[in-house]
Amino acid sequence: MTAIALQPRVHPAVEGGLQxxxxxxxxxxxxxxxxxxxxxxxxxxxSYVPGSHLVVQWGNGVNAYSLxxxxxxxxxYSISVLRVGEGAGGSLAxxxxxxxxxxxxxxxxxxxxxxxxxxxxxLVAAGIGITPVLSHARAAVERDSTATMxxxxxxxxxxxxxxARELLxxxxxxxxxxxxxxxxxxVLAEALxxxxxxxxxxxxxxxVFMDAVLEEARGHGWSSARLHSEAFGAAELDAxxxxxxxxxxxxxRLEVPAGVSLLETLETAGQSIPNMCRKGICGExxxxxxxxxxxxxxxxxxxxxxxxxxxxxxxxxxxxxxxLELDL
Amino acid sequence: MSSTIIETDPDAAxxxxxxxRFPFPFASDTYRYSANVEPATKTAPTEAGAWxxxxxxxxxxxxxxxxxxxxxxxxxxxxxxxxxxxxxxVWDALTTLLSSMAEDYPDTMSFHRxxxxxxxxxxxxxxxxxxxxxxxxSLPEGPLRFLGTQIQDDIILLxxxxxxxxxxxxxxxxxxxxxxxxxVGMNFLEIHHPVPRVKEERITxxxxxxxxxxxxxxxxxxxxxxxxxxxxxDTSTETYPEWGPDRTTIADDPAMPxxxxxxxxxxxxxxxxxxxxxxxxxxxxxxxxxxxxxxPAWREKMGHxxxxxxxxxxxxxxxxxxxxxxxxxxLAR
Ligand code: HEM
Ligand code: FES
Numbered sequence: 001m002t003a004i005a006l007q008p009r010v011h012p013a014v015e016g017g018l019q020x021x022x023x024x025x026x027x028x029x030x031x032x033x034x035x036x037x038x039x040x041x042x043x044x045x046x047s048y049v050p051g052s053h054l055v056v057q058w059g060n061g062v063n064a065y066s067l068x069x070x071x072x073x074x075x076x077y078s079i080s081v082l083r084v085g086e087g088a089g090g091s092l093a094x095x096x097x098x099x100x101x102x103x104x105x106x107x108x109x110x111x112x113x114x115x116x117x118x119x120x121x122x123l124v125a126a127g128i129g130i131t132p133v134l135s136h137a138r139a140a141v142e143r144d145s146t147a148t149m150x151x152x153x154x155x156x157x158x159x160x161x162x163x164a165r166e167l168l169x170x171x172x173x174x175x176x177x178x179x180x181x182x183x184x185x186x187v188l189a190e191a192l193x194x195x196x197x198x199x200x201x202x203x204x205x206x207x208v209f210m211d212a213v214l215e216e217a218r219g220h221g222w223s224s225a226r227l228h229s230e231a232f233g234a235a236e237l238d239a240x241x242x243x244x245x246x247x248x249x250x251x252x253r254l255e256v257p258a259g260v261s262l263l264e265t266l267e268t269a270g271q272s273i274p275n276m277c278r279k280g281i282c283g284e285x286x287x288x289x290x291x292x293x294x295x296x297x298x299x300x301x302x303x304x305x306x307x308x309x310x311x312x313x314x315x316x317x318x319x320x321x322x323x324l325e326l327d328l
Numbered sequence: 329m330s331s332t333i334i335e336t337d338p339d340a341a342x343x344x345x346x347x348x349r350f351p352f353p354f355a356s357d358t359y360r361y362s363a364n365v366e367p368a369t370k371t372a373p374t375e376a377g378a379w380x381x382x383x384x385x386x387x388x389x390x391x392x393x394x395x396x397x398x399x400x401x402x403x404x405x406x407x408x409x410x411x412x413x414x415x416x417x418v419w420d421a422l423t424t425l426l427s428s429m430a431e432d433y434p435d436t437m438s439f440h441r442x443x444x445x446x447x448x449x450x451x452x453x454x455x456x457x458x459x460x461x462x463x464x465x466s467l468p469e470g471p472l473r474f475l476g477t478q479i480q481d482d483i484i485l486l487x488x489x490x491x492x493x494x495x496x497x498x499x500x501x502x503x504x505x506x507x508x509x510x511x512v513g514m515n516f517l518e519i520h521h522p523v524p525r526v527k528e529e530r531i532t533x534x535x536x537x538x539x540x541x542x543x544x545x546x547x548x549x550x551x552x553x554x555x556x557x558x559x560x561x562d563t564s565t566e567t568y569p570e571w572g573p574d575r576t577t578i579a580d581d582p583a584m585p586x587x588x589x590x591x592x593x594x595x596x597x598x599x600x601x602x603x604x605x606x607x608x609x610x611x612x613x614x615x616x617x618x619x620x621x622x623x624p625a626w627r628e629k630m631g632h633x634x635x636x637x638x639x640x641x642x643x644x645x646x647x648x649x650x651x652x653x654x655x656x657x658x659l660a661r
Contacts, residue, residue, distance in 0.1 A: 044441070046544075046545055046601055047420075047544075047601040047602035048544060048601060048602065049544050049601070049602060049603070049604040052544070071601075071602055072444075072461075072602055073423070073441060073443070073444070073461075073602075107543070107544075107545055108544070109543050109544075110543065110544050110604050113488075113604045115489060116413040116414065116416065116417070116487050116489070116603070116605075117413045117487070117489060142462070143416055143462070225489075225490050276364065276365070276366045277363070277365045277366055277367075277538075277548070278367070279365075279538060279541075279548075280538075281363045281365060281534055281535070281537075281538040282362065282363050282364060282365060282366070283362065283363065299534045299537050299538055300363070300534065302530070
C-alpha cells in the first residue's frame, strides 16, 4: 500500500529538504518498527551530528524521530517509531509505510549532540529513548572515544538490543540492561558515582524518566554543563499561526499562512523589502507597524524596541493579533 | 547599514579580472559595524562585476598565496593548532570543503568517498591523493595542514559547548593584525574584546546567538575590511615589526596609491554537518588604490568612507595616520 507515496503538498517544515524512498521496514518489538530510507537514485545523504532528529512528513502533518546511525557520511537514514495508540496519527501512518514508498524529510537537525570535550559518555535510555542514544554509542565507537550505556526496557521488549550488544568493545565498554525499576535505581546510583572525571551524561526517554535521572545526577554533584537530555526541536522556530496584514498606504490586505514569513508574503505580492540575512539578525528588513502586536522572534530589536511594538523584523516575526497594520 | 541597488558600470567589462571579481565592501558613503551576515554562495554584484558564487574562491593568486602560507608555517609553527577534541571537526571541515570544491570546479578537481576512504584530485597542483577520514597519519602533515595547502582561506574551527563558541583549532597565516596563537582556547566574546563599539551595540552577543542557532549544513558569510601597505598577506601580531612601521611613513610616500591596498575579508560561517562545529573561513583579497580608482563609484565611496570613519574605528583598524591622505587622493581623481 502506498498511501503516503508522494504527498501532493510539501509541509513547510520539510520544504527544501529531501525526498527519500523507504528501503526497509523491520519490526523491533510489538509496538516499534524501524524504517530505513535512502535517496531514490542512491548515493550519499548529508552527514548528521550524533543524536540528531529527522522531521518526516506523513499525510498533512510532520513528526520528528531520532536517527539511529552515527551520522558519518551515511547512504541511508534509519529511524524507529513507537506506535502511540491515541496519538495525532503520525505514528500510525509511519507504521503503515512499506518498502518503495516515498516520503519528504527535512535535513537532519541537531539538538542532542555529544560534547567533544567529554572524557567518557554515560548514555541512559528508557524505551524508545534508545534511538538517539544508539546514535551516540555508534559515534563513540567510530571516534575512538568511550561510552557506557544503561538501557531500561520491558522484559523481551527492548528495541535495538542486539545492535547495542554488537557495539560492545573498546568504544562501548559496558551495556547494562534493566527490566525493572528497582534494579535501574541501583545501577544508576552506582554509575553516577563511579564515572571517570570529565564524563558527560545523556538521557533520553519519557519526560518523567529524564527529570528523575537528571535530578539524581545533580544530587550526586554533576554540574548541568555535563548533563544533556533530548529536547526535540528546541532550537527551531515553529511555523507559527496564520495572520493578516493590512498595508495602510496601498490599502491591500494579505494573508500570511503558517510556515511562510511576512517577508516572503510581501515579496510574492510584488513589494520589494530590503533584506540580507533572512534570519532576524542583520536588521535590514525592519518594517513600521501602525496597529496590532507583533510576535517578535528576532535577535535584532532590543527589549524596549520590541515592547514598543512599532517596528518588526519581517523575515522571522509574526503577529499575536489576527491582523497587523503596516506603514507600507 | 543601508541597502542600495548596485548596478554594474557598462564599461566594467574592460577591467581586469582582479577588479571585476573584487568583493568591494562599501554599499554607501559611510561605514559602521553591523551584523552583516547573509546566506553564502549568492552572487553579489558590484559596480565593476560580481563575486561570491562559490564557497571556496580560487583566483590568480592561488599558487602564490599557498607558497606564501607554506613559508609562514615553516617560520612560525604557532600559526596552526588543533586542540585534541577538535579532530572530528577538522576531518569534517576537510571533507566538506573538498567536496564543495569538486562541485564548483569539476574541470580541475574531483572528490570521491567510499566509506572513510577518499580520493582527491586537484589539477591546479597536479595532485592526486588518497586518505582515510579519521586517520591523521593518512595525510603527510595531518588533515588541517593539508586543507591549508588546498584553499587560500585561513581556517578557524569553533567548538560549541555550554551555549558558547570556543576557538579550539585553526590554521591562520594571513591574520589582519591579530594573533591566532593568542586567541586559541578563547570564546567568541573574549576574541572580540579588543573591537570598539561592538559590545555596546550588542553586535557580538547577537552574532553569537545567531551562530549558536545555525543548524548543521547551514552556510552564511559576511565581509570585513581594513588596509594594508604592500601586497602583504601575513599582517599578524607576530610579524608586526616587519609591517607596522610602514604605517607611519606611507602618507608621505609618493608611491602610496600603488602601495596602499584595500584589504577585504570574505568570511564564511559554516555549521559542519557531522561534528556540529562552526567553521570560520577568512579569505583575504587585496586591491591597490590605483585599481580602486579605476571604478568611479568605488573611488568615491571609499574616499568618503575613509574621510567620515569615526576615530575609534580608524584607530582600531590601524589606518588613522594615513586615512586622510588616502581619502584625499581618491577624491581628487
Ligand atoms: C565565529 C567566527 C568569528 C571569529 C573566529 C572572529 C574572530 C575575530 C577576530 C580574531 C577579530 C580581530 C580581533 C582583534 O583585534 O584581536 C575580529 C574582529 C571583528 N569581528 Fe569577528 N569573528 C567571528 C565572527 C564574527 C561575526 C559573525 C561578526 C559580526 C556579525 C564579527 C564582527 C567583528 C568585527 C566588527 C570585528 C572588527 C573588525 C575590524 O574593524 O577590523 N565577527 N573577529
Ligand atoms: S533580513 Fe536580516 S533581520 Fe530580517
